[in-house]
Amino acid sequence: MTRHLRPRRDGGMRSAVVDSWHRSASAGVRPDDATAPITLPEDALRDQREAHPLARVFPLLDDVLGHAARDCGAVMAVSDADGQLLWVCGTPTTLRKAEAIGFVEGSNWDERLAGTNAPGLALALDQPVSIVRDEHFRSAVQGWSCAAAPIHDPGTHALLGVLDITGGDQIVVPQTMAMIRAAARMAELELARDLLTRQTPAPAPAAPGTHLVLEGLGRTDALLTVEGAGGTPRTLRLSRRHSEILLLLASAPQGLSGDELAVLLYADEGGGSSTLRAELNRLRHLLGEDLLASRPYRLTAQVTGDWLTVEALLATGDLRAAMRAYGGPVLPRSTAPGVTRLRENLESQLRGALLRSCEADLMSQWTRSTWGADDYEMWQAQRRAVGAASPMLPLIDGQLARLDRELGV
Template identity: 65%
Template sequence: MPGDPGEPADDAAAAAGGLRAEVAESWHRSAAAGVRFDQPEAPITLPDDDLRDYRAAHPLARVFPLLEDILGQAARDTGSLMAVSDAAGQLLWVCGNSSTLRSAESIAFVEGSNWDERLAGTNAPGLALRLDRPVGVLGGEHFRRSVQDWSCVAAPIHDPSTVSLLGVLDVTGGPGLAVPQAMAMVRAAARMAEAELARGDSGPAYEPLPGRGTQLLVEGLGRSDALLTISADGARSPQMRLSPRHSEILVLLAGSPTGLTGDELAIQLYAEDGGSSTLRAELNRLRSLLGAQVLASRPYRLAADVMADWLAVEAQAAGGQTRAALQAYRGPLLPRSTAPGVIALRDAVHGSLRRAVLTSGEADLMSTWTRSAWGADDYEMWQALQSTLSATSPMQPLVQGQLARLDSELG
């Protein structure tokens, strides 16, 4: 445990020494704001008589039914909580089974409470708001002692037209929270919420960007070069095969609905510095292909509805539709790309689907995975398949033979 949770906040700097850098920095900010280790509850900043009207008028009210459908039941089934906050850290919705909701009342993780780190100490919703990216805060990484039996992951949700931060989506659970799976689900659900906001008419604050009537269909799974189809005004372009570099740029922008600055895009695209002038030229060529209204700038982003095969697989896996996700998975995303950002996306999608298959308990799904080029040497999957099959299954000799082969090859 990092430090004595009973210490006064003035001594938080010493207690934060063994934490991850981003968490330690949050501890310092929490202490500087006057939060105490022994503070039991987060403050209530939206009392019940104000909460209902406030959240009904909030932009995220439009996508809450979608989020509740995707994550709410999963949270109940796993004894976790799903929460949605506004940009100030105020929890607008908290969903879970009755026993978990009662447990969370002890730390005031309830609708109307405020989990900004300056008020509630280090926690995932507050840190996601501060850093404006998905984060996890596990057990003893929480600043306050009362919260250290919980773990949480959170991802920001942005207005797709103004790129402003609307709030965060959070999953919170006990020590048994499956953090990688929860993080994948939260990230995918936040993206789906942003896509839903971009599609719908939510009033003057969500006036569509030029090009929002355009739809891009991008296919990058199992392909070295992405395929692109553009639909606009009822017309559909012929399917285009993009160059490797344009494929990478489109994949990175499709995975970042709020956009990327030139520097951010360059970092995710090039393993080494020095590609800024080349990147500008590539972006100009891509803009001529997509249209100036579709490839917007400052920051660079796709001002269109984007449908992508890897995003669909990630969302299906996160939403428990493992069979459909596996059927749609044609292989790793742009497998030959060495762009750091593409590698990260590729690993995230592949890992999310693999975990879903591994924990499915479905022998046919595990068998399908091991018959693929990317799963043939997956030792853990072969082991899981062996334990799932009955002792008399005719597949047992095959599985045992593959495990023996891998034991021999891997030493």
């Protein structure tokens, strides 16, 4: 028996929870699934725990938070970055209750496998979250409430896993979330201290140069952060034209002549060389004399762009990470020919990979976005991918019917 998205008893459902329900349903989770799958059998669990960086701080977490969880009839759990529970601690009575919903060591609570829950949502959003009773996607879990916070590697900032407390309604009070966040932060500080003590002296690297971080996905005007060179990072909101110029130069590290840049910037012949030179002079004044070279025009610093990151992830075949990094079309309101080409090429690559993937939850992310809501072919592909028993079918069929009406089919 299936059910569909419905409001909580208090009359509303948070948007983050609605999004998670969509991802859960699209991934094939059934609301009547009794337990979460075991993805780490006992022998593999032991090896995974011993090798995992969080093993160094688990005793601290248990001491700081585990005892408090036991005292209030809850369980404390620590997962890895894939959602697999490496440690689950509580009183024997509470652990038996948690076992009934599959909340045990070695089980996987990624929302694509276990439905909406705090550890899975904290992993998906990379931020602290709480889930109250009927916000859980699976009926079996709706007698529980939970709160979780991510833990990051202090050296690389990579997500290591999640710290979670699961129990009754007392879990989702502000004080509990504050304790969980503080414990996660304490674990990161302990990992940082451990890293410092284990590091051996190495030759000092050359002084880092300036690094430009450019964000243009889903933005009318790009954001530019200038880092490094011993100074405090500064973030600038660029004008529309300066956004276009920097995106084009970042995408052409070998540089562009004035004529080439003009062709890529101006849709007609109205953009004269004097207008372009004036824009480049203003941009040079904004960035600093040493960051924008001429003959050809090029950026002299290392550049990172969010659209370049998506391209790189697609090139490695990591579609899921590419979707997480894709914040929308490149400068969606720009009509500059070069930017339009960048935007269309990236969208075509990502969309094509999605259509080939048969990953229903990723297709759902696309069709629920402003840029993908009217993508008829993607809705059709998503319908094929979810299967005949999916609770997503009424939503998908409704959207296809809407598009049929609008297209006059």
